[in-house]
Amino acid sequence: MAHWLIKSEPSAYSWDQLVKDKRTSWTGVRNPQASANLKAMKLGDLCFFYHSNEGKEIVGIARVVKTAYPDPTDKAGKAVTVDVAAVEPVEQSVTLAAIKAEPRLKDFGLVRQSRLSVVPVNDEQWKLISKMTTAK
DNA sequence: GCCAACGTTGGC
DNA sequence: GCCAACGTTGGC
Numbered sequence A: 001m002a003h004w005l006i007k008s009e010p011s012a013y014s015w016d017q018l019v020k021d022k023r024t025s026w027t028g029v030r031n032p033q034a035s036a037n038l039k040a041m042k043l044g045d046l047c048f049f050y051h052s053n054e055g056k057e058i059v060g061i062a063r064v065v066k067t068a069y070p071d072p073t074d075k076a077g078k079a080v081t082v083d084v085a086a087v088e089p090v091e092q093s094v095t096l097a098a099i100k101a102e103p104r105l106k107d108f109g110l111v112r113q114s115r116l117s118v119v120p121v122n123d124e125q126w127k128l129i130s131k132m133t134t135a136k
Numbered sequence B, C: 001g002c003c004a005a006c007g008t009t010g011g012c
Helices: A015-021 A032-040 A096-101 A123-133
Strands: A003-008 A023-025 A046-051 A057-070 A080-095 A118-121
Touching: A003 A123, A015 A023, A015 A046, A015 A057, A015 A080, A032 A080, A032 A118, A046 A080, A080 A096, A080 A123, A118 A123
Parallel strands: A003 A046
Antiparallel strands: A003 A118, A023 A080, A046 A057, A057 A080
């Protein structure tokens, strides 16, 4: 199974909102690289939910419940979206600072390409960060 | 609020 | 098809 990290500004769409909604369609992704990542998502893939700008931390885990389809909010009809559902909040939020402080996460997409809103997470990274999200 | 990094656009 | 100018994102 693949893993991902999806970013959102809490002022635009927060983790709390996803919990309230149970699931949402992840629209508004325009960056071609991020779109390619969306298309690569499979049903049941898990995603870290990251708050950018405010908080700058991983706050929860979401699951892909519908694979890529055309984004209805994109007039050009080029963008795609997926549906994600809230799985659970993390016990311990993982801040960007903590990720940067971990040398083994040097190559993590979130650090390497901070502007990409949908970032692939490899198994090693997923395991490492999962460990960091469990309370000490 | 500023600025660096990166994407996109448009003139040639 | 190149590249300068401009816009946007996101960390600080």
